[in-house]
Amino acid sequence: MAKQLRAGVIGSGFIARVHTRAIRDSGHIVAGIASSSVQSAKNAAAELNIPNAFASWQELIASNEVDVIHICTPNEFHAEMAIAAARANKHIVCEKPIAVSGSEALDIQAEVLTNQVGFAIPYAYRFYPVVREMRTRIQNGEAGAIHLMHGVYLQDWLAAPESNNWRVDSTAGGNSRAFADIGTHWCDLVEFISGDRITALIANTSVAYETRGGKKVQTEDIASILFETSNGATGSLTASQVSFGNKNKLEIELDGAKASYIFNQEQPDKLLVGGQSSNQVVTRGQETLTCADAKRLSTVPSGHPQGYQDAFNAFVADAYAGFQGKVVDGVPGLIDGLRSSALIEAVLESAETRAWVQVKSVANVLTLQ
Template sequence: MTHDAGAGSPSPLRAGFLGGGFMGQVHSRAARAARAVLAGVASSSPASAERAAATLGFERAYSSAADLLADDTIDVVHVVTPNSSHVEHALAAIEAGKHVICEKPLATSTADATRLADAAAAAGVTATVPFVYRFHPMVREARARVAAGETGRLLSVQGSYLQDWLLAPSDDNWRVDAATGGPSRAFADIGSHLCDLLEFVTGDRISRVQALKRTVFADRATSHAITTEDLVAVLVETRGGAIGTLLVSQVAPGRKNRLHLELSGAAETIGFDQEEPETLWLGRRTRSQSLRRNTDELSADAARLSVLPPGHPLGYQDAFNAFVADSYAAVRGGEPDGLPTFDDGLRAATLTDAVLASAGSGSWIDT
């Protein structure tokens, strides 16, 4: 479906968006940075689509998702709608022959995520999920160090993803509603990032989990009888035999978006903090150190993503830009390393269902 501008230069991809909220803003900046044309947007209503088009700079607003998907000039569709609608929209985009970037959680159940992963594979389209923390250069450096054996055999994992945006009972959002956001909130929304990063960096997989979850506020400003969790604690064991603890909370005072992962091997510990993404902490029995991003000292994959010189900090939007750029490269036939696909979205759904099952039963659940 991609178009050719002639003279050996492909024309820019034309991106259509379903949804125009906060994540629509982040995605649109990344699409623009990747030199895509912001072709159009559909939202919850024609009026909302018109506002999003004017605010974000789309060529036009569509009256419905169906109208946007019927436009044969659109190459790739970004699905940035509420969680419960991801399956409907992503499946329709695939059936329309579009490439798809779908916000996470890919789906609110393993069964639906499987449907989407299977549909994308059968259609042969590029279908990706923004596990964007993979795209920090120092995360790629951590991954390269583990793969090279610098850490030795992985022994233990400590991880947390902490926020405070739902700290007060007056704080409210559509995500707290299970009908709209899905049966899991904190874990599906941010715990999925933590688990994806753990498995991506280590090359190991979580083999079983035991979880506790809490809903701190059953009632909020306009939401009542809330069942989705505010925080969850998870014991994990990996297939390689490491054990660990993960804490996920949206009610941790002072923590805005703190994803922290610490991997302890027999020879070295590697620590990464998303709020300080320019640095890895390397813990050794002697001579522990902070390793700052310096392109000349990085692995090839980390250096590829290090698009600014050392001392010029790269952050969340830069990571998101790199994810979208790699997704678009895959649309054009490339095979970027580490690109998170619908299979990774399915993996996150599997882990989420296991965490909910464990929290409900009190038992270990295999993943």
């Protein structure tokens, strides 16, 4: 039996709580927490039954009582914290984007590789069982050659003009918001499922409201993207955080020569397979899934919903297994964080120049590997 790892969580917002539940569900220990203030850390520790509230994130990272650092803070702190964790020889789980610039992402890479620590990024939508089923079927050729990849990622939490959040601030969140925050999730998932890569894109970004909270909005509410892939497919994505009635609609459709495959994150127990004469709905369950990895991730009986927290729990369990030397397919790691940084930079460049932009390949981004 693998030993329990001890986690330290930096941050006390909603996503830190998702991380905390997942750490415990995977059989590991939440040893401590740090937040924006000592009192905030103490409050979170008391509420979440965490034994140690650290005075600062630096103290948490330095502690000998912690093996893994979970970075759940505003984006501007990700690089500094990840670099410090790597230098302290701690494994890292860092929320996306891993940095606010490509150069910062490369700085993280250098320290992670130098210190040989584990690194995982929570692209947890990969861990829905029907996503693994979709991936296996498509990569086995059941859809035929993929011609078109398209979809949306729509939210409404910033749809009202009075809505505001630290992510709107380009200093705290980076120069991209809608694409960096949710569009990268969509791109990671479509590339993971298809095994293909976005090579070039043209993007348009826009804001719904010029100001929020009395300050000029400098990050996009909406990103619309056309793209081409290495295997010759074309595609499109609309990412929006101002679309009323959509809480978290991540939908992907891959259209091939033999069939279409459709996944909607708000209905995660269903996979739609489209055909010319009939459609098929594949539901999650041991008797309906054909992929061994999908069956592994299907942990509750058929007909009982399995959702986001379950997927996140599976992500943490597999990431920690990787930290302990086990080879686990599909865990999003440093290479995927760097890939997202390259896509963010391409989107920002294209939106500014209003022209097609080549996306840096992973080989070019991973300059130290």
